[in-house]
Amino acid sequence: MREWLNATRRETASIVLRLATPIVLANLLAWAVGFADVFMVARLGEEELAGLGMANQVFFLVVVFILAVTTGTMVLVARFKGAQDEDAASFVFRQSLILAVAQSVFIGAVGVMVTPWLLTLLGATGGMADAGTIYLRIIFIGVAAPIIDFTIASTFRGAGDSLTPLKVTGMVAVLNIVGNYLLIFGPGPFPALGIAGAALSTVIARTVGAWWGWRKLVAGQGGIRLRPGDWRPDPEMMRRILRIGIPSAFEGVLRAGSSVVFLAIIARTGPGAAAVAAHTVGLQLESLARMPAFGISVAATSIVGQRLGAGNPKGAESAGLTSTVLGLVLIGGLAIMLFTLARPVGLLFTDDPETLALTVRYLRILAVAQPAFLAAVVLSGALRGGGDTRYPMWVGFLSGWVFLLPVAYIVSIRAGLGPEAAWMAQAGNYLVSALLVGLRFRGGRWKTMAV
Numbered sequence: 001m002r003e004w005l006n007a008t009r010r011e012t013a014s015i016v017l018r019l020a021t022p023i024v025l026a027n028l029l030a031w032a033v034g035f036a037d038v039f040m041v042a043r044l045g046e047e048e049l050a051g052l053g054m055a056n057q058v059f060f061l062v063v064v065f066i067l068a069v070t071t072g073t074m075v076l077v078a079r080f081k082g083a084q085d086e087d088a089a090s091f092v093f094r095q096s097l098i099l100a101v102a103q104s105v106f107i108g109a110v111g112v113m114v115t116p117w118l119l120t121l122l123g124a125t126g127g128m129a130d131a132g133t134i135y136l137r138i139i140f141i142g143v144a145a146p147i148i149d150f151t152i153a154s155t156f157r158g159a160g161d162s163l164t165p166l167k168v169t170g171m172v173a174v175l176n177i178v179g180n181y182l183l184i185f186g187p188g189p190f191p192a193l194g195i196a197g198a199a200l201s202t203v204i205a206r207t208v209g210a211w212w213g214w215r216k217l218v219a220g221q222g223g224i225r226l227r228p229g230d231w232r233p234d235p236e237m238m239r240r241i242l243r244i245g246i247p248s249a250f251e252g253v254l255r256a257g258s259s260v261v262f263l264a265i266i267a268r269t270g271p272g273a274a275a276v277a278a279h280t281v282g283l284q285l286e287s288l289a290r291m292p293a294f295g296i297s298v299a300a301t302s303i304v305g306q307r308l309g310a311g312n313p314k315g316a317e318s319a320g321l322t323s324t325v326l327g328l329v330l331i332g333g334l335a336i337m338l339f340t341l342a343r344p345v346g347l348l349f350t351d352d353p354e355t356l357a358l359t360v361r362y363l364r365i366l367a368v369a370q371p372a373f374l375a376a377v378v379l380s381g382a383l384r385g386g387g388d389t390r391y392p393m394w395v396g397f398l399s400g401w402v403f404l405l406p407v408a409y410i411v412s413i414r415a416g417l418g419p420e421a422a423w424m425a426q427a428g429n430y431l432v433s434a435l436l437v438g439l440r441f442r443g444g445r446w447k448t449m450a451v
Helices: 009-045 046-082 088-119 126-141 143-158 163-185 195-219 235-267 274-311 312-342 342-347 353-368 372-384 390-414 419-443
Strands: none
Touching: 009 046, 009 163, 009 195, 009 274, 009 312, 046 088, 046 126, 046 143, 046 195, 046 235, 046 274, 088 126, 088 143, 088 235, 126 195, 126 419, 143 163, 143 195, 143 274, 163 195, 235 274, 235 390, 235 419, 274 312, 274 342, 274 353, 274 372, 274 419, 312 342, 312 353, 312 372, 342 353, 353 372, 353 419, 372 390, 372 419, 390 419
């Protein structure tokens, strides 16, 4: 290991950690905001809480579609940053921002109109549907704020600066949590707006975040400065951005869709409600362990893109491998903790004996598979840095829809082996993804792709 970790790889590992750590912290802050939303809205009643849950499922799909712009932005900015062409990187951002505004107008207008239908499709009724409609329509009216915020953050990360987006996310988190309390419950002079206050607080916080990120971009206080230039739409550059980003959006839709169907399979196993509860709790805990994987993946995308832009494909390959090894070391420790502490951690969420037992089994089965999950996620990030975004999309389809769902259904329902068998299929899904992505990375085609 010491011989493999030479000076060059140690330097790369240091860069990965510097980029990934703020991303992980930003994800933790976003998770904390979501937790605060649920905690406060729960005080309004079960219908409001259920409405919030339904609305968040709908908005999650919207966030996935935003990847069509943000992924292309990050890859191209990284490539031009590596080539030391700041004017071109600024040009990419301007075109991305035009796309983001157009995207927000379309999503906002359509979203406001179809919100009741979407919630009904998910099974919302009565007060749950009313609360979800109120929340989601306000979010859609102000959807430009998060879309622009995410686009600016992707620009900074593509330039190798993940600290500035962390600062913006921290400010947004504080504003959102404080705003939730003031606008949901209405202490003192503030109006008690209930669930509408939760949505309005989110829009206000994201708007301030987008404004602050813009100010830093213009002032050049991060890894890139927005230079003066033409703001007219450039169809060719927009096509380049979307050609890279759209497969990532579809990949997100495929993975989100397979997760919903997988949950439906879990619900139809013998334990039923207890299995769904265990899956929900286990997934929340597993998501915390996954955060380093996603942070390192974004770092790998940025570093690989910059090194290819600098004409250094060997360095780009080394960055992808070093990122993966570093991630395996980190997630290995987290996986051991998840396996060992499964029962005491599960007790924090439930004291029902059946649900607790299933939660422990979930955590231990999936803990063993975390290294495979990390390898798939990080190497996919490296491929995206090379502009190879279609292959991870196809891996998402094959591993999720061709492997996971049929196997999980057969072993857990048809064979009657229960939710544990479905979770083992999920672990197998991680391994299949890692093998497919690893073969693609080793093949090296991504090094010569034109973006």
